[in-house]
């Protein structure tokens with residue numbers, strides 16, 4: 001009987017092809033099956049585009065289409081379905097990788113997939129390789145220091161309510177704002193009212209050929225159209241003491 005294969009979680013990108021740890025890349029090249037998530041709204045997998053081009057035979061990749069459903073029962077059903085398929089492959093002795101954008105465990109649906117695979121195949125070994133978060137990639141390309149000394153840094157999925165965002169900015173030195181989406185014009189208007197447009201950096205599709213990175217976000221007053229796959233880093237020069 002063959003030995004059970006290993007399940008690997010591998011963070012890639014978040015945009016630039018080849019931006020992944022060497023040890024993760026060496027492992028990935030040896031995997032028999034590689035799952036790549038693809039948003040149902042997109043034609044191609046962003047995760048696959050983050051790999052060095054043409055370095056792994058196409059037949060090893062399997063796409064998993066996902067939509068952005070917030071319904072937990074729908075999501076649980078979907079992850080359990082793919083986990084059963086992955087468990088069958090692991091029991092055949094195949095090593096299986098699952099790619100995710102940026103860091104594997106940071107706001108990543110990979111975490112749900114990992115739990116489902118561990119339930120479906122508890123005997124299989126697993127390993128998760130960390131990746132480069134989108135905010136680390138943005139900080140690097142804009143030269144923005146993500147915390148110095150004892151500065152307080154808060155990572156926040158963009159709230160709907162401008163008041164909630166204002167409170168987060170007022171009580172931190174730096175706010176990392178993710179999942180901005182259609183709320184971008186609200187964020188820009190708030191930062192203008194707080195006189196912080198020059199204290200923020202913004203990146204959309206960082207690392208890709210379509211990337212837009214701004215140091216100072218005044219240009220977004222005229223064109224707040226880049227919400228999807230966007231991250232912002234906001235520095236508050238005078239935070240309120242806690």
Ligand SMILES: C[S@@+](CC[C@H](N)C(=O)[O-])C[C@H]1O[C@@H](n2cnc3c(N)ncnc32)[C@H](O)[C@@H]1O
Nearest residue numbers: 014015102103133134178179205206229230231
């Ligand atoms: C589901 S979360 C994934 C986070 C990811 N695991 C990470 O480590 O950054 C999606 C959010 O990540 C950010 N993001 C992902 N890719 C990005 C990119 N290439 N440029 C800027 N932001 C990105 C955006 O804030 C987006 O709304």
